[in-house]
Amino acid sequence: MATSSSAVEEDASQSKLVADRYLKREQLGEGTYGMVFKAIDTKTGKTVAIKKIRLGNYKEGVNFTALREIKLLKEIKDPNIIELIDAFPHKGNLHLVFEFMESDLEAVIRDKNIVLSPADIKSYIQMTLKGLAYCHKKWILHRDMKPNNLLIASDGQLKLADFGLARIFGSPDRKFTHQVFARWYRAPELLFGTKQYGPGVDVWAAGCIFAELLLRRPFLQGSSDIDQLGKIFAAFGTPKPTQWPEMVYFPDYVEFQYFPAPSLRSLFPMASDDALDLLSKMFTYDPKARISSQQALEHRFFSSVPPPTKPALLPRPPPKGETLNERPLDLNLQEGPFVLSPLRKMRRVTVNHVGFGGDALNAGRGSNNNENDKEARGGGESGLTGLVPMSIDLEAMFGSTTNLRPKLNSVDRSHLKRKLHMDPEFE
Numbered sequence: 078m079a080t081s082s083s084a085v086e087e088d089a090s091q092s093k094l095v096a097d098r099y100l101k102r103e104q105l106g107e108g109t110y111g112m113v114f115k116a117i118d119t120k121t122g123k124t125v126a127i128k129k130i131r132l133g134n135y136k137e138g139v140n141f142t143a144l145r146e147i148k149l150l151k152e153i154k155d156p157n158i159i160e161l162i163d164a165f166p167h168k169g170n171l172h173l174v175f176e177f178m179e180s181d182l183e184a185v186i187r188d189k190n191i192v193l194s195p196a197d198i199k200s201y202i203q204m205t206l207k208g209l210a211y212c213h214k215k216w217i218l219h220r221d222m223k224p225n226n227l228l229i230a231s232d233g234q235l236k237l238a239d240f241g242l243a244r245i246f247g248s249p250d251r252k253f254t255h256q257v258f259a260r261w262y263r264a265p266e267l268l269f270g271t272k273q274y275g276p277g278v279d280v281w282a283a284g285c286i287f288a289e290l291l292l293r294r295p296f297l298q299g300s301s302d303i304d305q306l307g308k309i310f311a312a313f314g315t316p317k318p319t320q321w322p323e324m325v326y327f328p329d330y331v332e333f334q335y336f337p338a339p340s341l342r343s344l345f346p347m348a349s350d351d352a353l354d355l356l357s358k359m360f361t362y363d364p365k366a367r368i369s370s371q372q373a374l375e376h377r378f379f380s381s382v383p384p385p386t387k388p389a390l391l392p393r394p395p396p397k398g399e400t401l402n403e404r405p406l407d408l409n410l411q412e413g414p415f416v417l418s419p420l421r422k423m424r425r426v427t428v429n430h431v432g433f434g435g436d437a438l439n440a441g442r443g444s445n446n447n448e449n450d451k452e453a454r455g456g457g458e459s460g461l462t463g464l465v466p467m468s469i470d471l472e473a474m475f476g477s478t479t480n481l482r483p484k485l486n487s488v489d490r491s492h493l494k495r496k497l498h499m500d501p502e503f504e
C-alpha cells in the first residue's frame with residue numbers, strides 16, 4: 078500500500094512525525110500490549126502499523142534479552158509472517174513498526190457475505206501452517222494464535238502477527254477482556270498449567286482455527302480454563318492416562334469424569350476424510366504425539382483435490398476503514414422508509430438456524446435487542462448464518478454433559494460485547 082511522495086508531503090503538515098520517520102495517522106485499535114496506529118513511513122512511502130508497547134508494565138523496562146529477541150524477530154523474513162520493519166523507543170514506549178495489513182482471518186470468518194469453499198479453507202490453513210513451520214524451525218513459538226492474529230495482506234497472503242511477543246513481553250494477562258477469547262485456542266497442556274510446552278501449543282491452536290474455518294464460529298468456547306478442558310473432552314473424549322501419561326503430573330491437573338469421544342464426522346459433517354484425519358492429528362492430546370506444523374503441511378489433505386485457492390483469488394472482506402459509502406448500495410442494509418399510518422401489527426419474523434438444516438421460524442422477537450437478534454440469527458455467540466452447515470451442538474447430541482461442561486450454553490457476554498464493539502464495562 079504505497080503512498081505518493083506528494084501525499085507524504087501533504088500529510089507531513091497535518092500529522093505528527095514520530096522518530097523523524099513515521100507520520101502518525103489514526104488509531105487502528107488496542108490489543109494486549111498497547112495501542113496500534115496507522116502511519117506512513119516517509120522513508121519508503123508505505124503505509125505501516127505501529128504497535129506502541131507500554132513499558133510501564135515491565136518494571137525493569139525491556140531487558141537485553143528482550144532487545145536481542147526483537148532483533149531476531151526483525152530478521153524473520155517469510156511470506157506468511159508479518160514483517161517487523163523497525164523497532165525504537167519513543168517517549169517511554171517501545172514502538173514496533175509492522176507492514177500494514179488490510180484485514181484478518183477473524184473478519185473473513187465472521188463476514189456473512191463470504192462463502193468459503195473447501196479450497197479456500199485449505200489455502201488459509203496452509204498459509205497458517207507455513208508461517209508456523211517457518212518459525213518452529215527457528216525454535217520460535219507463537220503462543221497466542223487466534224484468528225485476529227492472522228492478518229491478511231492486499232495480495233491475499235495470510236501472515237502471522239504477534240509472533241514471539243508472548244515470549245518477550247510475557248504471556249498476555251488473561252484478566253484483560255480482549256484476552257479471554259485466546260482461551261478457546263489453548264492446548265490442554267497449557268490449561269493443565271504446564272510450564273514445559275513446545276510448538277505443539279501452536280499446532281493445537283491452528284487446529285482450532287481450522288475447525289473455526291469449517292464451522293464459521295469458534296469451535297470450543299470455554300468460559301473458564303476448567304470449562305475449556307470440559308469442552309475439549311466432550312469433543313474428543315476424556316483422555317486416559319495410557320493415552321497421555323504425563324497429564325496427571327501437570328500442576329493444575331484435575332480428574333474429569335470419563336466421557337467417550339464422539340466421531341469427528343459428527344462434529345464436522347461436511348469436512349473431507351483427509352481434513353478429518355489432519356484435524357484428529359492436530360488435536361492429539363499428548364503433545365509429543367501431536368503432528369508438527371511441518372508434518373501437517375506434508376499431510377495428504379494438502380495434495381488431494383481440490384488444490385488450495387491461490388491467495389489473490391481468496392474471498393476477503395472489504396479493507397479496514399472502508400465505509401459502506403464506498404461499497405455498492407445494498408438496499409437490504411439500509412433502513413427503509415417509515416410507515417406513517419398507525420401500525421396494525423408489530424411483528425417481525427426471523428429465521429433461527431438450529432444445527433444443520435434444522436431451521437425454525439422464530440416469530441415476534443424484539444428488534445432492538447442485540448442479544449436476541451444474535452441468538453435468532455443462530456449459533457448464539459457468533460451470530461453466524463447458515464452459510465455453511467453448522468456443526469452439531471455437542472449438548473444437543475449427547476444430552477447432559479453438564480458435569481463435564483458446567484456452562485456449555487452460557488453466552489459469553491464479554492465476547493458478545495467485543496463482537497458488537499461495545500465498551501467492555503458496558504452492562
Ligand SMILES: Nc1ncnc2c1ncn2[C@@H]1O[C@H](COP(=O)(O)OP(=O)(O)OP(=O)(O)O)[C@@H](O)[C@H]1O
Nearest residue numbers: 105106107108109110113126175176177178225255
Ligand atoms: N500490521 C497491522 N496492520 C493493520 N492493522 C493492524 C496491524 N496490527 C494490528 N492491527 C490492528 O490493530 C488493532 C490492535 O491489534 P493488536 O494486535 O494489538 O490486538 P488484537 O489482535 O486486537 O488483540 P490481542 O492483543 O488480544 O491479539 C486490531 O484492530 C488489529 O487488527
